[in-house]
Amino acid sequence: MRSTFFFKIIIFLCLISCSKPQPPVRPHIIPIPNEFSMNEGVFVLDNKVSLHADEDLVAVAEFFNKYLKEKLGYSLKLRDKSSTKTINFIRDTQIENDEGYELIIDSSSITIKAKTKKGAFYAFQTLRQFFPPSMENSMLLNSEISLQNAVIKDAPRFVYRGMHLDVSRHFFSVAFIKKYIDLLSQLKMNTFHWHLTDDQGWRIEIKKYPKLQEVAAFREETLIGHYNDFPQQFDGKKYGGFYTQEEVKDIVQYAAERYITVIPEIEMPGHAQAAIAAYPELGCTRKNINVATKWGVFEDIYCPTEETFTFLENVLDEVMPLFPGKYIHIGGDEAPKTRWKACEHCQELIQKENLEDEHGLQSYFIARMEKYINSKGKEIIGWDEILEGGLAPNATVMSWRGVNGAVEAAKSGHNVILTPTSHCYFDYYQSDNANEPLAIGGYLPLEKVYSFNPIPKELTKAQEKYVLGAQGNVWTEYITSPEHVEYMAFPRAIAMAEVTWSNPFKRDYQDFAYRLSHFHKRLDAQNVNYANHLYEIEGEIVKKDQQMVFDLQTIIRDKTIRYTTDETSPIISSSIYTQPIPIEKSTILKAAVFDEKEKLGRDFTLTFNSHKAVGATISLQPKPSKAYAGSGKEGLINGISGSDTRYGDKEWLGFLGKDVTIIIEFDNPTEINTISTRFYNANGQWIYAPKEIGISYVNAEDDRTLHQINQLQQKDSTLIPHTFQLNGITTKYIEIFIPNYGTIPEGRQGAGNKAWTFLDEIIVR
Structure with missing residues (x-):
């Protein structure tokens, strides 16, 4: 009895303390509104406030009231005439x-005006950011909430604001899918692209074809580690599931x-190995195959019978009624033509339909499926490969291999959605930190x-109207858990939300980072990882006034950077960074961001290895790909080597299908014994080390131009190093020539495309 009495006292005291008005939160709205002004005073929300809604907006008002009930423990009375606040x-x-x-x-009312329920809902999501972050986890039961007086006028820039999630490679629960959708809605995103079928698993129930649930939804085992690991290893455990x-x-x-709106993706004609494993008659060979157990692109695609x-x-007759939106995504990407080239039926069909080749056959396939989907009142979206061989008449193109597909489609009068790997692939690494979880590769920071x-800048004003918007993609080959999805998606999805909603002239990254630091508290309250x-810290080595220096920066400007070059000295008691740090020799620098005495981020380490080319003059042809420009040409001789496990950091430079020429010029004749570099070799990502590498130089002793070409050993390794032994020659310049590997051979991922070359530091000793 006594324990019950004291428990009641505690609850009573809690209710008294909770009833005190919570102080107003200074709102840091994401996405940033078009017009936003704050005024003097506050509106105090309590259970005496009356809720009013025009008939068309009742559903949103009820959603808002339900939210208050969940978070505060009370809902508002409807049209209470006795209330002085509304x-x-x-x-x-x-x-x-x-x-x-x-x-x-204002102090007596909150007014939301909108033309549609959507607009009213987005107003609610903005209003939500005026509430204390702790309200997101229902910790303010029966509280009064003070809301800062303000006026906001807002509207989105694009009609399509999307996020994608691949559930074929790894499967996620209904509860997590709902949480993901919840988070997107808070960011005013309006589209969820649900990737439901692929080589590694079929994830949607189709009652007419039960083997899709019994066979295609499960694989016998899953690749452990990265596709590029040698040798590849598997876990030996059956894996799968379906909705x-x-x-x-x-x-x-x-x-x-x-x-x-939820857009389902049902892949065709490629990425179909799981379906063909269930029904072999759908493939050109009609042979039994297994659901894929590793990642990549596979030759068994749908045969166009x-x-x-x-x-x-x-x-599709079972899929389309489940999704009331107008779009069905049919994939259309990465469909190798190997089986079609060897298939008698396919070759006869090419002749019968007067098609040019297998690319024309893919266009025929897509156009035929589009016609069927259109007949059901739906439209198709496809990845930009559907442009090959001619675009289906009413298709919307999702451009992922850069922006060229979007430009081509928009110039032809087709709607486009931008989702290029360079800015929208959230399965890429987002930090240089060595402790980042395993990812497919690449580097895409916030x-x-x-x-x-x-x-795209290539479009005219008239053509810009075909750009519907953009989308962030979360492919899950290496993302095995809900927590990992959250880590990869957020906060990059938050940045994408602002890209697609806000006026570009309103956007400023420094301001966004500051607002995001406050938004993190809301994510914390919702248990988002x-x-x-x-x-x-962003750090680089640059040449300043003929001196090599460490240059350090951090996004949040009102914090302190501390650093040390003494490996035995703790960072917390080390020097405060105020200006670039001169470098005299090989050095390991460690640094971290502090708020007074508290360390806020992870330690930053930068290792500088001095060599004779550091600070020299370098020229490079051609320029590296914009997506993999690293630290630019100077990054090849800045004393910093790239990651051993990632090709997309700031030190590796990537070149797509191009021969590369590098010239390094010294201030004075320089004695050279060795020239070393290394290449990344990740064939699963279309990256191939060159077959050979050449150098030339003018020997200062006799003014002769000398050449040397060395063959590179092609081996199963992600790193291919090479060293030229020059035995003490003296020269003022060296020229390095790196031929591209060439076309990726049949049977490999990316077959028929030019290979990437990835080059690391050039070390001259």
Whole structure:
């Protein structure tokens, strides 16, 4: 009895303390609104406030009230005439943009004006950011909340604001899919692209074809580690799962309540190995195969027979009613033509339909499926490979291999969605830190996502209207858990939300980072395992006034950087960084960001290895790819080597299908014994070490030009080093020539495309 009494006292005291008005939160709105002003005073939200809504916006008002009930423990009374304070949802047809809104907070009322329910919902999501972050985990039961008086007028830049999730490589629960959708809705995103089928698993129930659930949904084992590891290893464990149609309906409805459209992706004609494993008659060889157990591109694709088209039409007949949105994504990417070239039926079909080649056959395949989908009142989206051989008449193109596909499609009058690997692939590494979880490769930091402009500069004003928007992609070959998905997606998805919503002239990365540091508290309250790289240090070695120096920066400017070059000295008691640090010899620098005495980010380490080319003059032809420009040409001789496990950091330079020429010039004749470098060799990512490498130089002793060409050993390793032994020659310059590997051979990933060359530090001793 006594324990019960004391428990009641504690609850009573808690309720008294909770009833005190919470101080107003200074809002740091994400995505940044078009117009935003804060005013004197606050609106105090309590259970005496009355809720009013025009008929068209009642659903949003009810959603808002349900949110208050979950977070505060009370909901608002509807149209309570005795109340002196009101929250009003008003339909305003004068607002031009269907997703636009106005939010006015003053001391006696909160007014939301919108033309549509969508606009009103986005106003609610903005208002939500006026609440204390702790409210997100229901820790403010029965509290009064003070909301800062403000006026906001806002509308999105693009009509398509999307995030993707691949559930074929790794499968995620219904509960997590809903959490993912919740987070997207808070960012005012309106599209969830759900990648449901691929070589490694079929994830949606199709009642007419039960083997898709029994066979295609499960693989016998899964690759451990990276595809490029030698040798490859597997876990020996059966893996899989699928969503029932009832679960799909539940998720789609859940998304609709948050004004998010779900677009399913049913891959064709490629990425079909799982389906063919269940029904071998769908492939050209008609032989039994297994669901893929590793990642990549596979040669077994749908054979364009009547049997296949009937299968796909029947599948879509079950899929399309589950998704009320207008789009069905049919993939269309990475479909090797090997089987089609050897298939008698395919070759006869090419002749019969007067097609030019297998690319024309793919266009025929896509156009035929599009016609069927159009007949059901839907439209198709496809990856930019659907442009090959001619674009289907009404297709929308999702441009992923850069922006060229988007430019070509828009110039032809087709709608496009931008999702290039350079800015939108969130399965890429997002930090140089060696402790980052395993990823497919590449390097896409938050700032680069934020810098993205979805309107290609090649388009005219008239053609820009075909750009619907942009999308972030989360491919899950190396993402095995919900926590890992969150880490890879957030906060890059938050940057993408602002890219697609906000006026580009309003966007500033420094300001975004500051607002994001506050938004993190909301993610914390919702138990989101986001990646926090705001307090990491960006460091490089540059030449300043003929002196090599360490140059350090951090995104959040009001913090302190401390550093040391003494390996035995702790960073916390070391020097405060105020200006670039001169370098005299090989040095290991360690640094970290501090807020007074508290360390905020992870330690930063930069290892400088002095050699004779550091600080020399370098020229490079051609320029590296914009996506893999590293630290530029100077990065090849800055004394910093690239990662042993990643090709996408700031030190590796990538060149697509190009021969590379490098000239290094010294101030004075220099004695050279060795020239060393190394190449990345990740064939799964289309990266191949060259077959040979050449150098030339003028020997200062006799003024002769000498040449040397060495063959590189092709071996199963991700790193291919090479050293020229020059035995003490003296020269003022060296020229290095690196031929591209050439075309990727048949049977390999990317077959028929030019290979990438990735080059690391050139060390001269």
